[in-house]
Amino acid sequence: MERTFSTSRTDSWWVETLVSASVFVLAIIYSIVRALEGKFFQWGPYLSPLYPFPIETAWISPAMFTMWVPAGFRITCYFCRRVYYRSVFADPPACMVREPKRNYKGESAFPYILLNLHRYFLFFAILFVPIHWFHAIKSFIWEGSFGMGLGSILILADSVFLTLYVLSCHSFRHLSGGRIDNYSQNNARYKIWKFVSSLNKNHGFFFWVSLISVIVADLYIRLLSSGTINEIRIF
Amino acid sequence: MKNGEVTFLVFRGEREKGIFKEYKIPYQEGMVVLDGILYIQSKLDGDMAVRWNCKAAKCGSCAAEINGKPSLMCKTKVKDLEQPIKVEPMRAYPHIKDLVSDTSWNMKTRRNMIQKIGFSPKKDANWRMKDQDIEKGREFRACIECGLCLDTCHVLREHKLFEKFIGPAYLTFAAYLETHPMDSANRLKWLKEEGGIMYCNITKCCTEACPEEIHITDNAIIPLKERVADEFFDPIRMIARKIFGGKS
Numbered sequence: 001m002e003r004t005f006s007t008s009r010t011d012s013w014w015v016e017t018l019v020s021a022s023v024f025v026l027a028i029i030y031s032i033v034r035a036l037e038g039k040f041f042q043w044g045p046y047l048s049p050l051y052p053f054p055i056e057t058a059w060i061s062p063a064m065f066t067m068w069v070p071a072g073f074r075i076t077c078y079f080c081r082r083v084y085y086r087s088v089f090a091d092p093p094a095c096m097v098r099e100p101k102r103n104y105k106g107e108s109a110f111p112y113i114l115l116n117l118h119r120y121f122l123f124f125a126i127l128f129v130p131i132h133w134f135h136a137i138k139s140f141i142w143e144g145s146f147g148m149g150l151g152s153i154l155i156l157a158d159s160v161f162l163t164l165y166v167l168s169c170h171s172f173r174h175l176s177g178g179r180i181d182n183y184s185q186n187n188a189r190y191k192i193w194k195f196v197s198s199l200n201k202n203h204g205f206f207f208w209v210s211l212i213s214v215i216v217a218d219l220y221i222r223l224l225s226s227g228t229i230n231e232i233r234i235f
Numbered sequence: 236m237k238n239g240e241v242t243f244l245v246f247r248g249e250r251e252k253g254i255f256k257e258y259k260i261p262y263q264e265g266m267v268v269l270d271g272i273l274y275i276q277s278k279l280d281g282d283m284a285v286r287w288n289c290k291a292a293k294c295g296s297c298a299a300e301i302n303g304k305p306s307l308m309c310k311t312k313v314k315d316l317e318q319p320i321k322v323e324p325m326r327a328y329p330h331i332k333d334l335v336s337d338t339s340w341n342m343k344t345r346r347n348m349i350q351k352i353g354f355s356p357k358k359d360a361n362w363r364m365k366d367q368d369i370e371k372g373r374e375f376r377a378c379i380e381c382g383l384c385l386d387t388c389h390v391l392r393e394h395k396l397f398e399k400f401i402g403p404a405y406l407t408f409a410a411y412l413e414t415h416p417m418d419s420a421n422r423l424k425w426l427k428e429e430g431g432i433m434y435c436n437i438t439k440c441c442t443e444a445c446p447e448e449i450h451i452t453d454n455a456i457i458p459l460k461e462r463v464a465d466e467f468f469d470p471i472r473m474i475a476r477k478i479f480g481g482k483s
Binding site for chain 1: 300302303304305317321323364365367368370371387389390392393394396413414415416418431433434435436437438439440443444453457458460461462464465468469
């Protein structure tokens, strides 16, 4: 009987698994801690992307009202599933590498069957995109006039990457025209589907950069807001 | 290449009793793994079992595991590999001898699919199709059924669910049928219940293995999963179908 993680592969297959697991788990821990913290999410014209609705409440962090949307969208995302099945559940740890013995049911049984609800999280994620853009534009308005700081760039980058991540989603691709077989009779849908398909090729890349950009933007605003660092004002 | 020699470690014998045997053979410019294996067979070990045919990466017969990765022997260049080059049969399948596995399950699965969910043309179908109508199918038709995606798929390789899951190659075939503009059949129930599409957990090993570079996961499996979700896992659509009837 071959042991778990045994393989004939001669390359460093574990590097991708280890790096993905580390970034993914750290991002989850950071997001939960920040969502529970409930403060240091606003500074000047900047608002943390983890707090798109800064409603003041004494009993619960405002991030908790909205956190379920990005969390649900990412957890059910087809690319994200690949990441955690491989890196966190070792199911499999990498291609052609032995995995721990288990009663495998894939996504045919509870709880993984619920991942099919990705399309609903997509609808909410689409609603969040203009809100992120609203805050990105606001971050360039300093006391009524146009200005730019490092935070403006980070919030703008987060909005761009989030938009690309949502638009390249597999469910959005399906919605845009994936269920059509007769494109010659649906030219407009064909063009939209082609555009979404071209973005979809880089969905994995957009997943990672949008995950990292939201954390970087939030961290920067947290450090500004708590007085740990000073703003780098460009003009 | 040490002294113009290449070292091969080739699996010889039958699964439980088999061992890796070392061979040193002369290197030639442009050599692929299959060249080395055929050299061993013709000059050193005439009884070595190996399956091959076209030597042009189009028949899929020489599929094997090279340094632990699913590859076609005729397409894998020796100079790109770490030495010794370890060559073994596709391990997801029952083993026959040396580098030959029993891949008859592939043919059985395909035959079963043709019988149960085969192509069913629309009445009065217009067979003069436009380019955009066959765009999806063109990619799926490139499949040479080498079995490498099936070999690397952990649902088959690790969990041995051959009876419940048709595997990436045949999901690609199903995607070809399902997206065909002239087809009228609905295979979604079959794919969910007999094809076992929900067993796939989209780890994309099949896409990485495909020598024809078909984006199996993104272009075949996920779009099929989305169609299955439309039909069986989307409560709003299901309610809409109940109220308005037909497809929603």
